[in-house]
Amino acid sequence: MQKQVIDLNADMGESFGPWQIGDGVDQHIMPLISSANIATGFHAGDPATMASSVSLAKASGVAVGAHPGYRDLVGFGRRTIQASVQELVQDAVYQIGALQAFLQLEGMRMQHVKPHGALYMAMASDEALSYAFLQAVQQLSPQLAVYCMAGSATHRAATALGVRAIREFFADRDYDTSGSIVFTRKMGRLSPPAVADKVALACRDGLVDTVDGQRIPIEFxxxxxxxxTPGALELIRTTRSRLLQAGITIRAPHAPSTV
Structure with a gap:
């Protein structure tokens, strides 16, 4: 059965100082999405970028989540860092707190937390890390949701702990037959109509085509x-248009709210 309402999220604020990540089009993407995952300084982002990203989200009526990653600026958070669960959770708390301060200055509340890159994938298969991470998130704010993949260790931990899990569908990533995304370090340019078709199939039929030609169910x-992702603005613009044409409302899980 076709979805009637869906959240559209993007990872934002992932530049650092004078270095721009991707096409440098955050200001054009923000008004097109409903939830923004703002980088919190360890894989990308800096205080000025966080502040401007939060301000832009507020002006665009977009809900905000923290996007903490490994302490890996050089590798953009896509390299696995060997550290204890305690250290990784403390790093995440530090990052979430930094973004929370900028949200408070703008009179906004944080909607969610979404781990970045290699940390997201590590948590997806690590029950102990997921439990510790989400227990800390709960202590920070019981209202915070977590973005994760359906059926992942993060999803299972969230269900057990009573943390709201927002299951994601990755429009610009490939899937394997297990339902996991195929990790890649460098993305090529994708076809906006093809990505929109992929999203339309998922929203209409709950299905996604895998890299080996199978079609599997997907929940999100x-x-x-x-x-x-190269060409992200056009990918988002085309996908948004397709969703609206199909009569699907684009809305954040929690509407942006004041403190």
Whole structure:
């Protein structure tokens, strides 16, 4: 049965100082999405970028989540960092707190937390890390949701702990037959109509085509298109248009709210 309402999210604020990540089009992407995952400084982002991203989200009526990653600026958070669960959770709390301060200055509340890159994938298969991470998130704010893949260790931990899980569909990533995304370090330019077709199939029939030609069921609450994917603006613009044409409302899980 076709979805009637869907969240459209993107990873935002992933530049650092004078270095721009992707096409440098955050200001054009923000008004097209409903939820923004703002980088919190360890894989990308800096205080000025966080502040401007939060301000832009507020002006665009977009809900905001923290996007903490490994302490890996050089590798953009896509390299696995060997550290204890305690250290990784403390790093995440530090990053979430930094973004929370900028949200408070703008009179906004944080909607969610979404781990970035290699940390997201590590948590997807690590029950202990997922439990520790989400227990800390709960202590910070019981209202915070977590963005994750359906059926992942993160999803299972969230269900057990009573943390709201927002299951993601990755429009600009390939899937394998297990339902996991195929990790890649460098994305090529994708066809906007093809990505929109992929999203339309998922929203209409709950299905996705895999890299080996299979068609598998997929469950999700939010569509993600990464802002650092080449041509991200046109991918998001075309996908948004297709969703609206299909009569699907684009809305954040929690509407942006004041403190």
């Amino acid at each position: 609450d939010s569509i993600c298109i990464h802002s650092d």
